[in-house]
């Protein structure tokens with residue numbers, strides 16, 4: 001095997017088996033940019049007592065073992081917001097890949113414009129419907145910052161399509 005290829009393989013093995021490299025705890029979270037007919041985005045505030053309390057995030061949560069990201073998101077939206085979403089109405093938009101102090105977050109972000117049910121914060125979390133202009137007034141977790149531009153684009157695209 002050529003030396004370069006051998007080095008690449010060794011690097012891969014170290015990353016996947018732990019080898020000499022530092023182990024990374026990878027956390028898979030799935031989240032949604034829920035956009036309503038007035039082109040506003042739903043943000044949820046992280047409650048007191050949790051990590052990053054007070055920051056505004058995209059609704060969602062951890063993907064359980066054996067679950068697809070879409071199934072996890074459908075479940076989380078039912079549990080957190082009491083709404084029903086069809087997997088086909090979840091459009092992949094972008095993802096976050098961010099290293100926090102104690103874990104690495106990998107978070108696919110979907111856009112959803114269609115749901116049923118009466119939306120409410122089931123866990124008592126504060127919710128806000130936010131216009132593109134207001135979005136910068138809502139402090140978000142570090143991982144979410146690079147997602148703001150694509151989300152704004154999706155909000156604007158919806159406005160153009162429905163105009």
Ligand SMILES: Nc1nc2c([nH]c(=O)n2[C@H]2C[C@H](O)[C@@H](COP(=O)(O)OP(=O)(O)OP(=O)(O)O)O2)c(=O)[nH]1
Nearest residue numbers: 029031050051057058059060061062105141143144
């Ligand atoms: N749902 C969501 N989570 C986010 C966003 N940005 C971000 O860094 N996260 C982080 C916060 C948490 O560490 C993790 C979400 O998992 P979670 O909601 O199940 O975790 P949690 O800390 O609220 O609660 P727990 O179940 O671990 O007690 O992802 C976001 O926009 N939406």
